[in-house]
Amino acid sequence: MRARILRRRELIEDDWTLLEDGGAADASAAGGKVIVTLARWRSQREALLAAHAAVGVLVPNTADIEAVYPEIDGRPLIALQFPTFSDGRALSQAVVLRRRVGFTGELRAVGDVIRDLVFWLGRCGFDSIVPRQDQSLEACREALEELSVAYQAVADDHTPVWVRRRGRPAVH
Amino acid sequence: MYRYDDIDRALVTQRVEQFRDQTRRYLAGELSEEEFRHLRLRNGLYQQRFAPMLRISVPYGLLEAAQLRKMAQVVRKYDRGYAHFTTRQNIQLNWPKLEQVPDLLGELSQVQLHGIQACGNDTRNITSDYLAGVAADEHTDPRPYCELLRQYVALHPEFYWLPRKFKFAVTGAAVDRAASRTNDVAVHLVRRADGAIGYRFFVGGGLGRQPMLGQEMNPFVPESDLLRYACAILRTFNRFGRRDNIHKARIKIVLREWGIERFRAAIEEEYARIKASAEGEELLLLPEDIERVRAHFTSPAYRPAAEVAADLEAVAARDARFAAWLKRNVRAHKVPGYRVVFVSLKAPDRIPGDCTAEQFEALAQICETYSFGELRSTYEQNLVLADVAERDLEELWRTLETHELATPNIGLVTDIVSCPGLDLCGLANAGTSGVVQEIYRRFDGLDAQYEIGAIRITISGCMNGCGHHSVGHIGILGVDKHGEEWYQVTLGGSPGNDAAIGERVGRALARDEIADGVERLIRAYLELRCDEDETFIECYRRVGMESFKARLYESEAEAQAA
Numbered sequence: 001m002r003a004r005i006l007r008r009r010e011l012i013e014d015d016w017t018l019l020e021d022g023g024a025a026d027a028s029a030a031g032g033k034v035i036v037t038l039a040r041w042r043s044q045r046e047a048l049l050a051a052h053a054a055v056g057v058l059v060p061n062t063a064d065i066e067a068v069y070p071e072i073d074g075r076p077l078i079a080l081q082f083p084t085f086s087d088g089r090a091l092s093q094a095v096v097l098r099r100r101v102g103f104t105g106e107l108r109a110v111g112d113v114i115r116d117l118v119f120w121l122g123r124c125g126f127d128s129i130v131p132r133q134d135q136s137l138e139a140c141r142e143a144l145e146e147l148s149v150a151y152q153a154v155a156d157d158h159t160p161v162w163v164r165r166r167g168r169p170a171v172h
Numbered sequence: 173m174y175r176y177d178d179i180d181r182a183l184v185t186q187r188v189e190q191f192r193d194q195t196r197r198y199l200a201g202e203l204s205e206e207e208f209r210h211l212r213l214r215n216g217l218y219q220q221r222f223a224p225m226l227r228i229s230v231p232y233g234l235l236e237a238a239q240l241r242k243m244a245q246v247v248r249k250y251d252r253g254y255a256h257f258t259t260r261q262n263i264q265l266n267w268p269k270l271e272q273v274p275d276l277l278g279e280l281s282q283v284q285l286h287g288i289q290a291c292g293n294d295t296r297n298i299t300s301d302y303l304a305g306v307a308a309d310e311h312t313d314p315r316p317y318c319e320l321l322r323q324y325v326a327l328h329p330e331f332y333w334l335p336r337k338f339k340f341a342v343t344g345a346a347v348d349r350a351a352s353r354t355n356d357v358a359v360h361l362v363r364r365a366d367g368a369i370g371y372r373f374f375v376g377g378g379l380g381r382q383p384m385l386g387q388e389m390n391p392f393v394p395e396s397d398l399l400r401y402a403c404a405i406l407r408t409f410n411r412f413g414r415r416d417n418i419h420k421a422r423i424k425i426v427l428r429e430w431g432i433e434r435f436r437a438a439i440e441e442e443y444a445r446i447k448a449s450a451e452g453e454e455l456l457l458l459p460e461d462i463e464r465v466r467a468h469f470t471s472p473a474y475r476p477a478a479e480v481a482a483d484l485e486a487v488a489a490r491d492a493r494f495a496a497w498l499k500r501n502v503r504a505h506k507v508p509g510y511r512v513v514f515v516s517l518k519a520p521d522r523i524p525g526d527c528t529a530e531q532f533e534a535l536a537q538i539c540e541t542y543s544f545g546e547l548r549s550t551y552e553q554n555l556v557l558a559d560v561a562e563r564d565l566e567e568l569w570r571t572l573e574t575h576e577l578a579t580p581n582i583g584l585v586t587d588i589v590s591c592p593g594l595d596l597c598g599l600a601n602a603g604t605s606g607v608v609q610e611i612y613r614r615f616d617g618l619d620a621q622y623e624i625g626a627i628r629i630t631i632s633g634c635m636n637g638c639g640h641h642s643v644g645h646i647g648i649l650g651v652d653k654h655g656e657e658w659y660q661v662t663l664g665g666s667p668g669n670d671a672a673i674g675e676r677v678g679r680a681l682a683r684d685e686i687a688d689g690v691e692r693l694i695r696a697y698l699e700l701r702c703d704e705d706e707t708f709i710e711c712y713r714r715v716g717m718e719s720f721k722a723r724l725y726e727s728e729a730e731a732q733a734a
Binding site: 089092164 | 177187194293327331334407449451460
């Protein structure tokens with residue numbers, strides 16, 4: 001059975017399979033959409049492309065995403081890691097991917113993803129969220145809308161507050 | 173004073189509701205202890221020894237009457253009738269009940285107060301010059317820049333889960349009254365010869381373990397690039413700050429491990445990349461963006477000097493107590509006829525920085541009557557009435573005296589900076605309040621205090637350094653030795669323009685020795701100084717550690733000799 005995840009604010013069945021490095025069950029994923037580690041992508045790129053309908057890449061949160069990007073440019077999915085929910089390194093990677101190098105594919109958050117991280121993920125440009133198993137998907141979807149106002153634009157639909165106020169009278 | 177608009181109000185209101193739901197889920201067992209810990213800290217709620225502690229952000233130390241009245245209400249309704257001003261210009265409540273905190277925050281939000289990012293691994297409340305706008309040595313009012321920065325870092329999603337706490341201070345005057353280089357980032361406003369405003373950025377300061385002063389990163393970042401440069405620093409920290417060891421997670425450790433050249437290159441490269449991107453376009457501040465915020469910080473309607481000036485010397489001549497207060501607690505103002513008044517929160521037998529509900533209420537009335545409705549908090553845990561007419565000073569002094577707010581000791585030996593220590597704090601290794609009281613009593617006589625002159629005694633109950641011990645002229649650090657309270661002494665620290673980290677003298681002193689030790693250090697100073705104009709810190713810097721060290725451990729040497 002496939003996991004249910006949150007993609008573009010919808011609850012869907014995941015159509016991607018995460019291949020563990022050195023995992024034995026790769027055969028079941030043959031012909032499907034797979035996510036592989038950056039190391040595996042580097043070493044088995046041609047074979048992976050030949051064997052699967054689509055290949056996404058899981059990038060460690062310690063990677064310099066800008067330096068790595070030429071190697072994964074054009075991938076339909078990039079997955080970033082949250083070893084714990086309070087480790088925000090992948091948030092900076094996400095913002096750089098969305099705002100600087102112009103990645104427009106699926107950006108996925110994996111790991112210790114709890115409901116209370118989801119709002120911040122959404123604003124940093126993640127459009128694909130795989131919550132930790134014990135988390136309520138419905139609650140995670142609601143969490144995307146937790147706060148409607150924001151001071152900054154990050155990788156979301158907001159306008160920075162200093163830009164919004166242009167043209168407004170100075171003191172209220 | 174910055175006034176919220178609909179956007180600010182909506183943000184704070186929604187934030188209260190978000191925390192209300194998080195608290196509900198925690199109490200219902202839906203959030204783990206560890207998960208809720210991170211969430212509550214980001215709303216100012218810390219777990220102390222006996223109860224939660226709620227830290228309320230006071231943006232750059234600026235308060236107004238309505239906020240003071242609200243503080244009086246909430247400390248009565250939700251706490252034990254008092255609160256505590258901290259060394260980062262904030263206010264702490266010591267005994268709120270967790271289940272009531274959402275309501276408490278809801279009440280505070282009515283007066284532009286909140287606990288957003290008051291604790292936790294995020295960008296903390298921004299501190300600044302408590303004489304902003306009134307100091308003669310100020311070239312640029314820092315408050316508009318503080319506010320722009322405050323809004324940029326408040327609930328910033330990318331920087332909401334940093335490796336460790338992150339502190340900014342902003343100043344715009346010749347004198348540093350914000351202990352700026354003890355912060356992760358110090359922003360010094362500068363004016364170039366051609367009149368252009370910019371920022372001199374220092375990065376990597378921090379107290380606590382391995383205290384360090386911020387190092388210069390860039391001597392002049394243009395005024396438009398405040399948020400761009402802040403973004404570059406924050407992103408570099410978020411990426412490279414260590415997450416494997418909480419004691420090595422501050423940005424100062426990245427600086428120390430990399431060395432300044434590599435560290436500066438990383439920040440400058442990120443800054444260059446931001447400038448070249450769409451993100452950089454968005455982060456660029458236009459002159460009108462800055463002007464719009466500056467308009468919130470206009471000078472009050474000062475009256476002509478002829479209407480407000482007074483012959484204070486005459487009043488002082490007939491009342492020695494007023495004279496003492498005038499000399500110690502009143503400072504010059506840039507506008508003729510006005511003075512800056514310090515409200516001492518260091519009365520005898522009081523915890524430094526504590527303020528009762530009755531005092532909050534009195535201060536609300538006082539600042540409305542005498543200082544255009546505003547009050548500032550200082551990192552030395554006192555308060556400032558920034559705009560007092562000379563003509564009102566005598567009456568104000570009498571009113572402050574009634575409320576035990578006129579102790580004439582600003583900058584003197586009894587103006588001791590202190591964290592709450594073991595009485596309240598879960599991190600503390602040793603008590604601070606008892607030591608403070610004992611030192612206080614030794615020098616309580618005004619003549620003795622004036623004889624000693626300007627000195628900064630600071631005490632922390634643990635090495636996290638909330639009591640700023642590393643930057644005290646005499647710094648005292650409480651340590652635990654096999655369940656007993658001991659105190660290490662450092663000398664020569666300073667938080668201002670002459671910023672320095674104090675040097676540890678030697679072995680720690682026992683609880684019953686520490687006040688004697690401090691007294692011996694001060695007696696040593698009185699003997700060693702060239703004349704009455706040489707302050708403790710000047711004398712220490714001239715004479716050096718050894719003479720003071722010998723005196724600190726004098727009793728031990730005598731014991732060994734005997």
